[in-house]
Amino acid sequence: MTEIISIISGKGGVGKTTLVSNLAVALTKIKAKVLVIDGNVTGANLGIHLGVPSVYPISLNDVLNKDAFITQAIYRHSSGFNIIPASLNSLGANSAMLKHILYDILGDYDFILIDAAAGVNKEMTSAIEASDSCIIITNPELPALSNALLAKKVANTHNIPIKGVVINKTTNDKYEVQIKDITEFLELPIIGTINDHRKVRESIAIGKPILEHKPHNSSSYSIRCISHKITGLDAPKRTVMDSMKGFLDDMR
Secondary structure (H helix, E strand, O other): OOEEEEEEOOOOOOOHHHHHHHHHHHHHHOOOOEEEEEOOOOOOOHHHHHOOOOOOOOOHHHHHOOOOOHHHHOEEOOOOOEEEOOOOOOOOOOHHHHHHHHHHHOOOOOEEEEEOOOOOOHHHHHHHHOOOEEEEEEOOOHHHHHHHHHHHHHHHHOOOOEEEEEEEEEOOOOOOOOHHHHHHHHOOOEEEEEEOOHHHHHHHHHOOOHHHHOOOOHHHHHHHHHHHHHHOOOOOOOOHHHHHHHHHHHHO
16 A cells, blocks of 8 residues: 655755655665655756756646646656656646545555645645655754744644654754754654765765765665654664764765
């Protein structure tokens, strides 16, 4: 049975698309069949993170506007999962149709991940409505957390379960909001933390998910742990050798 999960945030810049692209890689590595959808039809950038062309013959925008069938907009990524891109050349599309167009491919995948539009808007709401559950991603700072609370309220309004919160770009600096305080503020479980690592920024620049660019990096391990939690598996072991390889990768 297919589970549709939207990855949402209350604001832009928190790392939502980075999480989506790498979760797709991580889930594929544990043998799940994965489809990723760029639900940001007015500001597509998932393809940039994945290092694939920004112009496709058929995009999600075409499907939402009833100019194409959903199966015509599915492309294969080199990592082994499929992607439905949004268009950079379109001003938008009828995002409310998203929940309807997915019926034809239910059962073809284990997971469908929707990279929702940032902020609280119609596109983000459409992604939530199309989902079985969602994950909120935020940063350990008050502006991001305040907006994450808004995202939670939207999900609650539509009765969509929230699997939990991913805290991205942690640095362990004293001015960060602490994990226990985030848990109390959002009243949601934390299902993963990802540190703010320069190799993640490097991976975005070259259009290659960190799990492929630097698989032994600590951020890669964190995302693998999140993927295991989603599937109900025990957390993957990180051996001393893995840590050493990660250290060497970070030095290059």
